[in-house]
Structures are given as structure tokens and as C-alpha cells.
Amino acid sequence: MVWESSEIAGRANDWDGEELRRRFDQRLAERGTVWASGVWRYKELIAPELPMESLVTRGEGNTGLYSLEAATRYAGIRGVAMKAQSENPSGSFKDNGMAAAVSHGLSLGKRIFACSSTGNTSASLAMYAAWCGGSALVFAPARNVAAAKLLQTAAFGGKLIRFDGTYDDGIVFLERHAEELGLYVCNSVNPYRIEGQKSIVFEIAQNLGWQMPDWIVVPGGALSNVSALGKGLEELLAFGLIDRLPRIALVQAEGASPFHRMVERGDERLVPEPKPYTRASALNIGNPPSWPKALRALRATKGLTVAVSDGEIMDAKRIIDLSGLGCEPASAATLAGLRKLAAEQRIDKDETAVCILTGHMLKDTEALAELYSAPSHGEKQAVQAEPLTLNRVRTYLT
Ligand SMILES: Cc1ncc(COP(=O)(O)O)c(C=O)c1O
Ligand SMILES: N[C@@H](CCOP(=O)(O)O)C(=O)O
16 A cells, blocks of 8 residues: 555654654664665655565665755855765665565565666666566667666666657556556556655755755656655655755756646646657656646645756756766756756745755766767867876866
8 A cells, every 4th residue: 555645644643753753863873774775764654564574675875965065156045965866776866766666566476577767767677676586677768868777777687678769658558568468567657666765855854954955956857756755745744854844846858848838837737748858868758647746746845847958957967077976967957957946036045955966977978978078178189099298287287
């Protein structure tokens, strides 16, 4: 069973917030056990019904929360911190939700897990499937995906089926055929993905001594993450673990922004984008399945949406990369969006924000090549085999 927020809130009396806080703090020290997982530490709020023996963990979560001076200056607000989900074992935020979905599948006796993916969901799924001795079947678009993510998926033993179409087409296929094929679907249409991903805001709250920033900024594609973070925040408040809700800012890429357009127009229904395209390939999604949940999250937190161009995304990525943290393009949409929202005075200069850095910089090596392989310091070719001389080195110090 998966609880809806209202049911969770209704059960708030079953657990005392103080007692939960004490347990969660105590479990931080339990290294080497399942409680050390940044997901299962919060089991009571994620999947209380799952038997302990079906819980899978690769030590997901426990990711860093970093204040970034350069990002703060770039956004032009009081303070910006980055929650580095890139530090997860497969290198993206997907691990938080995938640990929960695969554990639920195992509890039902499932062994063949499947997903449609632009590459991060599949890498995460393949990793957990391998870890628990199951197998992963992955549908991935033939174009506009980052090669490293699919190689990572294959390296974990995932079986890849590349197809002509987008993530959205893969989801439609799974909806039609998963049952007859005996596949356990681990996309974020699976509610356990959302339950697991809530732990990202649980960790932020715990990290900050149960005080929240003014804003949580998240990139949006399929809209699973914004839905999960909104649900998690509502639950933290219902259990008395935090005393006020931060607002959510959802950032989409202009070429794949059907949800932002819907919110901007005040529509009640999402009109899918048939040919989504953005350089931030993880966000190439035109028909996000979780849009009703995302709308709820936005309303509950008095949130807002914004769309940014690929140029703005890549510019913000440089700031994050050169700060020493690094991320893939989709994650940099957060900082690009924050800067735009501050410039438009929709976010106050005196406010603070935590951006969810969803994926590791090595996930998209094509983006790294685009941004950084250009010759620097007047050298014709950075990789040319020139002799190493003092004069040459000095040009790099100017
Ligand atoms: C790195 C990265 N960032 C952001 C997103 C978007 O998250 P969501 O699809 O949950 O909206 C994805 C893909 O889902 C992703 O892989
Ligand atoms: N970027 C995602 C696409 C969304 O997938 P889902 O896990 O929310 O279904 C990916 O990495 O595939």
C-alpha cells in the first residue's frame, strides 16, 4: 500500500515528531546497517509496510549540502546551497526513489525490472537490479541521450532497447504491455519512486537542523521529483518536523516546458509537447506523467515555475562546474532558473534557496566536450603534443 499525503497527515498522531526526529538523528550513526541509507533512515515515512528483508540499499542518500559562494553571486540572492544528488552511488537523484521501487518489487517476488529512460533512471535501475540479483530491461530513445548514461546502464548489466521515439513513447509502451510481459515498471509512475525521492527533502531538513530555506529549486522533466519533494515537505509539516513550508520553484527547459506553459496560462490540463527538445537531455520529456501531483505540490507550497533556454542552462553549468562541484546540464537549470526568478523579482534578493543538483557532471561528457575542449590561452589544440616549457606554462598563469 502507498499512502496519499492526506492519509499520512491523518496518521500524524501515530508518531510523535520529537520521537521521529530522535530516531532519525540516532540512525545517522548506524554505519554498515540499512539504517545508514539516506532513504531507509526515514522508513516510517516512506514505506512502513515493507518487510526489512526486502529492503535494498547501495548506501544511497547521505549526499552533501554545499553553500556555494559563486552560485549565490550568480543568482543574486542572500544564499544558495546545492544538494548534491550527483553524489549518489549511480550519480543521480534517481537512486533515492529506485531503492524504494526495487525493494517493493522484491517484496512482491518480482525479478525483471523495466523502465523507459533518458539514461539516469536506467543506470540507477540497472545498478539496483544487479545488486539484488535481478535483471533490468531498458527502453531508451535512439537520439538525444548522453552516451555515458547508457554505457553505465549496460555496464551494470541492463539490457538496452534503443527505439525511434522519446521517453514518453517508452512509457506508453510499458503502460500497454508491461503486465503481459511480466515486467515490474520502475519509472516514476510507480508510486514507490515518489515515496523514496521524498527523502531528499527529509535529508535537507535534517541537515539544516529541521529549519528550511525559503526556496527549494528543482528541475522538471517527468515531474517526479517536484511531486516527491512537495509531498515530503507536506509530510514534514504534518508530523511537526518542520514548522513552515519552503516554496518550490520548478524550472523547465524552454524546449520541453509543457507544465510551465500550463501554469503560466492558468490551464487546468496539460497539453503535451509532441517534439520536446533541449540540450539538457534528461529533461527531454513532452508528456510528464506526474503533472497532476506536481500541480498539487506547487499549490501546497505556493510555488512557481519558470522556463530557461539551453544557453542559460549551459552558462549556469559553467558556474557550478568551476566552483568545484560540477553537474550535468539538467541540474544546472536550477541555478539558471533561480537567477532569472531573482532578476524578475519573483524571488526576493533577501531570500535563501537550496537547488537540487540532480546529476553528476560525468553523466554528460558530450556537454563537457562542448564547453571545455575549446583551445585556451591561444593554444591551437589543447591536446597537441607541444613540449612542456616554462614559457608555455607561464601563459596559463596570467
Ligand atoms: C539529471 C536529471 N535532472 C532532472 C530530471 C528531471 O526530473 P523529473 O523527471 O523527476 O522531473 C531528470 C530526469 O528525470 C534527470 O535525469
Ligand atoms: N530523466 C529521466 C526521465 C524521467 O524518468 P522517470 O524516472 O521519472 O520515469 C531518466 O533518467 O530517464
